[in-house]
Amino acid sequence: MKYRSTYDRSVTLGLACCCCRLIFGVSLGACPEAIVADSEGIRALRESCLDCHEGPKAKADLDLALLLGRALDVGGSLRPSGDDARTLRQMLGRIRRGEMPPASETPLTREAREAIALVIDSGAAASAQEPPPAVRRLNRQEIARSLRDVFFLDAQRVNALPDDEVGEGFDTLADLAVVNELVVERLLEIGEEVAERSVALEGAESGAVQTFGAQELILTRSARRGGSIVSMHSAGSVQANFIAGGAGEYRLRVRACGQQAGADPVRLRSTIDGKVPRTFDVPGGPDSPQWFDSVVALDTAGSHVAEFEFINDYYSPKDPKPSNRDRNAIVWQVEIVGPLGPPVPTEFERFLQRNGAMANGRIEVSAATALTLRALWRRDPSAETCELLLRDARGACGDAATPARTLRYVITAGIVSPNFALRSEADAAHPDGYDLATRLSYFLWSSCPDDELLDAAEEGTLLTEEGYLQQVERMMLDPRASALSERFVAQWLQVDRLRGMQPDPARFPTVNGQLVQSMLAQTNLYVDAIVREGRSVWELLESNFTFVDGPLARHYGMEWRGDEPMQRVAISAAASGVLRHASVLTATSHPTRTSPVRRGKWILEALLDRPPPPPPPGVGVLGENEASASAASVREMLALHRSKSDCAVCHDALDGMGLALEGLDAVGRVRTVDGGSAIDESGTLPDGSVILGTEGVRQLLIGERSFIRGLVRKLMVYSLGRGTNDGDESSIELMVDSLGEAPTLRAIVVKVAQVPVFRGLPSRSLQ
């Protein structure tokens, strides 16, 4: 999808003339006198670009003279601000790609181009590294996982939050996590749900519930069924035959209303096994059923009958008011709950008990509030904050301000407060211990810090080299670290997009939603194992194991009988690695057939972090898209396409690797034949060398520095919540150099967690 969109035939060659359309809202005055002579690169820029890019009528609104005036320091070096650095970077990209100067102008000499690159690059290297954004809203996953870790439950209403927007390939970008009415309203609902499910109200009871609707009730005398209700026009009753699990107290409940007439309201009498009669009034009209309860003691387990009888029928056909002539009872539902016992404490209540905030069924509200807010807000709340919140809670609950209700209020307000959903740092360049704990936990766990991490923040050990590393190592071993494969890897390898895809059911009838889930789980578990077991990053591409369940094993043509659950199995090196995962191979195919171009693009973009440049304007549409095309005809079309020099520049690289993967079909199965002809698994690379099959691609990638570099850079984007820029270049290079040739995947993550800008340390000197 993405690839095709890059063809843009409507744009003419005029494009090249309007470089970098950026609007400079602020004029900082004319360019100051150069104090020292221009360097060669600056001179080349002035000579070649200012004809079009100077003054108020500058093309593409790019007044380069003004920009240079701002960005040049007294020594004649570039020290651009953030916006200017970005503009210069885009400019350099266009110059390097030969888009600038446009064809109608004198081209740059090679020397001039290199000089320009040098001056812009060195300016970038000197630009400061930006700290992560100071305020970030938690995304949906982070909200769900945080609540799970604090309250030990999965909040259903999290699903009603709006979808997170993706940028730079990830859903963690601060600028895309907007706050609006819808988000806050959903947080309010989530807060209510979590509070109700975490804290039981005083007097709550537990017991097995047996429900009897109109269809399950036994009717006597005048009782009649009408849809989902039973009505009684004269004397009659409904009976519920239920099985008592044991001796004890049982609650009999009936949901009833009536058609009211005469002086008295509808009256019902309940009995159990014909004994213990209790009479009660049912005042509601036909559309206002209410629940009526009573508790009875049963001596024996086994079969019992609960009966509800209509005992005050009234009929006065001559009443002048038609609505006052006939009294009828209506029963909607009967429930038997029991044997009754004290409620089983929720996981959260157990947590309160463990921490001394609940004893003998009674909540110590102040202690519970402090505990809850510390976990939710990721730092110790001040005594004053707790006081204020409790005051509001008691005010709102009024007479009903029991400890449980008060704590429920605190939980809801705690979740709706921006202290929960907004991660904010007073000074992002100098994070305190709590800030660091939060940065680390959302990076490694997509969730909030646990007690131990908060303790390390409080005690200050997190600010020491040793204490920090100790926590990182501990966190990587924690089960919560599976968030890295579930969230980071799913987006890095772009397999998350499988969820919105539908392979053609006619061609791939066995591929259903469940199988797609298994595909995703395979990749997930596989990468998680590589992280946890301290395996080399190259095992992502080649190892001797994988994970499959019954259906997925059969999908791959392995001989499995049943529906075995997901498990680890040994396989040959040739069949291993993510290049053989159905998740990856399906996500990079069309619904009807493979796309060598997409697969090639995926390798460049996801694995090597070298997205191919967009095709130049006016190149036309590639004819590789016939749904019915066989592998052989696609290969021919691609060859034809590459014969155009405009296309060959990029497609030599894209197609070669994609074509080498043609031995795997559009849902990731091995194939040797397509459309009647044998599959050709060879791909020719730009340098003329030929690679063969998955093995060929694998050998090309293993040991490739840009694979590690790309992974490091994307981990930085994911953890910092912003795109990387020139200021980050040197720290990325330093990291990659220090990782060596075959680092473990875990070491790479740990290294990224130690980047100075992430830890809030001054960056090391440039080397």
Add this chain to the structure above:
Amino acid sequence: MYPRSRITRRTVLQGMAASIALPWLEGMTSAVETGSGIIGSTAAAAGASSALASPARMAFVFIPNGVHAPDWIPAVDSLALTPSLRPLAAHRSEFTVITGLAHANADAMGDGPGDHARSAACFLTGAHPRKTAGEDIHAGVSVDQVAARAVGASTPFASLELGCEGSSRSGDCDSGYSCAYSSNISWDAPDAPRSKQIHPRHVFERLLGQRDGESSTDRARRIAQRRSVLDTVSSNIHRLKRAISHRDHDRFDDYLESVRAIERRIEMTERMRLDPSESGVSIPSEIPQDYGEYLRLMSDLLVMSFRLDLTRVGTLMYGNEGSNRSYPSLGIADGHHHLTHHGGDAAKIASVRRINEFQTESFAYLLGQLRAHREGEGTLLDSSAIVFAAAISDGDRHNHENLPVLLAGRGGGQLTPGGVLRTHERTPMCNLYLSMLETMGVQRPRFGDSTGMLQGL
């Protein structure tokens, strides 16, 4: 951090707070909103200027990936319905096909490929979005939000944003543009798309403020507690803001505005006392498997929100721009976007044509529902101005001139639908929006790249 330049909702909501008007359902039809001086002066909603007249409404229905233009856009010499528009025959008197409109700001203008992302972001804003993969996104305030600011205080919801496809989950959506551009058409502020809702049940519950099986006592208690929680949270935000740098206040301000908007809505819905049985629709708990049914449900929700006067401004995206959805129910196994680049292939063109026809059928359903509901002397459609359009003209070419555009409804008597309106080539789409704003009683000198009102509507 780059400095943000924002026109925020704050300004708007301040204006709103001063004039919480009663919803139209209670009979107060001539609510006069002052709006905000920054956004533009606002007169009383024109459609609501006389007692008992229906309020004016507007909606925008967006179709992704452009269309197969020769079958959709009428040729210069023809007034007949084109093949793709034939499903609308029964409503021919209720809409105008407009040809010649363009979104110049969706063109590359030096930014290279990325027409899908760019055009969706430009669709209702008329702005040229900043090319960025994630940081510092920037488009403009969309026309629906301009209207929402002016008339939104009269209804519980200032506007409603609906969609039928979730946001992309990974990777790059379109040539270096953030996915936020492709999956939203409504923009609150230049750096903040409005989050759209895609789950019918969630929309329904939110609109009616109801929970299944909740008794009125429980509900009253919940509402009272909500009010108090929101109050607590507001003061909490004020304290928090003191602790952080001014530069980083934006998100907290957004938060506070959101809290205020919810508080205001609680007030309003409490007074309206909506009964879910009035909704007239039944909404399943899950998103339907059948895409046609899904579109109909979302249309029902839009109609319901107009009918109960829960909002007067809505947007509905049939899909995200660049959507590669396949249409198994139409017998189309390939992805939509993929098919639109047909390169002249007859089979692919036939599939695109079928998809376009299906979209028109869905829109015909919406018009039918709006017409079926009578209100005062006319129908819901009579009081509305509904755009059905794409931001790309021909899906195979990615061009943004001569867009496929249809305007339905009588705009409270200010529009005369029927026939084909031919505008000069490359007339800004924003001219149409400027005229539509007028039907909402919003007078502005310009919107986006408009050069004036669109004549002849």
